[in-house]
Amino acid sequence: MIHAAVKLSKLVISLSRTSSVAATSSQPLRFLHDGTNGPSSNPVAVQMINYALSHARSQKSDESYAQGMLILEQCLSTQSSESEGQFAQNSIGTVLLAMSNLLYERFEEAIEKLHGVQGLTRSSLGVRVAATETLVGLYLQLGQDDTSSVLADKCLEFLHKDDLRSNGGSKESLIVRAKAVKGLVELVTGNLESAESFFHGVQDTEARNGTAVLSYGEFLHATQQFSLAKELYQNIIEGVPKNEDFSDMNTLAICNMASDEVLLAATFALGQLESHMGNFGAAEEILTKALTKTEEYFGSSHPKVGVVLTCIALMYRNKARQERSSSLLIQEGLYRRAIEFLKAPPLESKGAETKLDRGDILALARVGYAEVLCVQQNRKTEGEKMKTWAEAVWSNRRMSLTDVLDISEPSSKVPVIDARISRVL
Template sequence: MFRIAAKLSSRTSSSSSALKANPFPTNLSPFPTSSFRPFTVGLELESHMVVPDAIKMINYAVNQWRKERSLGSFRMGLCVLKHCLSCELTEGRDSKHENSKGMAMLARSTILYERGEYTEAIEKLEDVQELTNSYLGVRVGALEAQAGLYLEMGQDDLAAAVADKCMKVVENQRQAKDFEIQRRDFVAHFIRAKALKGLIELVKGNVDSAEEFFDEPIDQKYWDGTAGLTYAEFLHKKKNYSLAKEVYRSVVLGAVQIRRAGNPYLAAGNMSANQLLVGSMCAYGQIEALMGDFYWAEHELGKALTEAEEAHGDPKHPLVAAVLASLALMYRRKAIQEHSSALLIQEGLYRKVIDILKVPSEETKTEGGAPFVDRSDIAALARGAYAEVLSVQENRKDEGEKMKNLAESMWKHPKMSLADALDTDTKVIDTRISRII
């Protein structure tokens, strides 16, 4: 149980090496050069649906950026994608060329997002909707990612508007001339659009309203992708823990299969395949802790931590903080259930989360700077739990009280108090959007 914490307490960056037992591949490109998996549930494209050389360029651009994550590799990746979008590989109004163009746009937005350019990433996603001859999944993936970025930025009303647009785009497909060709995948897109609307309701704390979008159990063949993860979170909130656990696991396996095949997942930004894998592993670990199986909770959260660090090449990325917070709360729950303490382990993890998520004050926000992404949900939760650790130590009670007051002042959840968030069984840390639902 303490093998992860021991590494974390020495230096954050060592956690990756401590968790290399992860059996899942972590260095496969999300964009293929040649091989494609058979067409399944609207998440991928078949090889005949794109221009192969365009996919090779996309693959190269993304790899260049992720290999170094420097300003130079960022510019190089965007330069390659700009060329891809302006050459004959993506010109033309036929579906094959528009699909290729759409994949390049999704890749461009993903690179911008991973660089922290949220506003521009969203703007680039808007352009995808002009590709009216592209496969429906390309446009749905762009809208889903756009809503996801708005959710991460705390702009829930804008996210809701995009989700409504996504539903309309899917429903309008019924009237499309090629509907019969895409009928086999229409259900998958419809479920994906409904799940996006359900996610927004969960973020707002409206679990009963979210039930409208999961009014019928989702067929097991659709238990993958972002829709599957959101469905599992909904089940978690409804205390259907056993089924939620099954769906979480299915999402993990589906994401791993996509990456092993090297296929393009029709999404971008915080809804990409990498984010999906981290999110499902982390949520699975959370529910294992909830069910009292702390060995497997640590195992799953450990893999999620490795994935989070490798996905962004940065041990201090906010995604890492979200997983660390989940890991710390797992130790908290274990300590309560087993009447132990593990105070030093918990304190070390909370301090790392707080250090990563230095939420700036209003005075430090500069006009015209990078978009402010308020991750105060997780930062406040970590501070609140840290305050508990401090308060049980006689010589640190005053420090704990100050930390508690700070945490409560940061807490913004509309339907849940900080105290409830610490103690409730049904909270879920969604690492995709850095929000607590």
């Protein structure tokens, strides 16, 4: 490990020393643009960021992530020597965004870096929108909906106050993104009518963003506009790049809003949609693909794997009800694995008194498992206890657990699980 760290340190020093050469090189550079006539962030910083993230994810180990963070810390130290002006603040901001990406699973540290970006008041709009968009997503995942709503409102405020001419034609797409993330907050809180007003323009803007389009697709899905939602999901799957790219501030997104997560979430949402339409063969195929990708990206026992497993179990439940068949053994196995990966607390715990990570999904998994147990006479008591726990934990404002389980009814509401924030919309 020491040898690797020394090697990486030498690489960082080498990259830093080439900055003056790179700035005058005749070779094309991957500049960051924000609608202005020139680069808005240090291209060498971008090169170091991309290398650090690629190295960290190559092995997905504690050591590789630590080495990736070492590169970013040295890069930040280099950029912070001159912190005035948009160019310098953009460079610092992009490094902080990258650091929050590596710290994604450690919410407090990631949020700290993102708030640091918000403090760079001279940085470009693209940098600040990316930070705010991601903060909203993280706070939604943590169940702090009021904080998410305030941040989304503030983002819209500073965008409307900023001089449009200083940002060229890029501001329109950034406003669409900011409105879409506010729409996502309204979706989470069950305000569908309000959410709709924030999604106007998502399809019309030239610079379509995967996060914004996905949130709009989920709105259409939740309001049972299935054909339009399906089209958007498919567009995302076909058009979103598979790796995060820090070369364009207008499309930059990180943490649970990153392109890889958006791609996974769109595939996952499409599988749910096929299930809701009664196309169970297609649903099974797509959800299995989403499961495989989630395991590859996060690891085979990550809580997000539990989210996908819960949805697959619910799909088998709906299929069995509509086809008047039985899949109790399959459902039981899926629910048990999901509950294990979601790190569910004991049934004796007072889950309703504290905010549980992925509480909506845990409640879904346990109420589905309870239904399977209640069919078995010798396990009915256990099932009833599990159902009571799930009902106490469930916090969705638009639907009750009964609504979710009665999805096959003609007048039923449609639950949509957002894989980015692990919430039921």
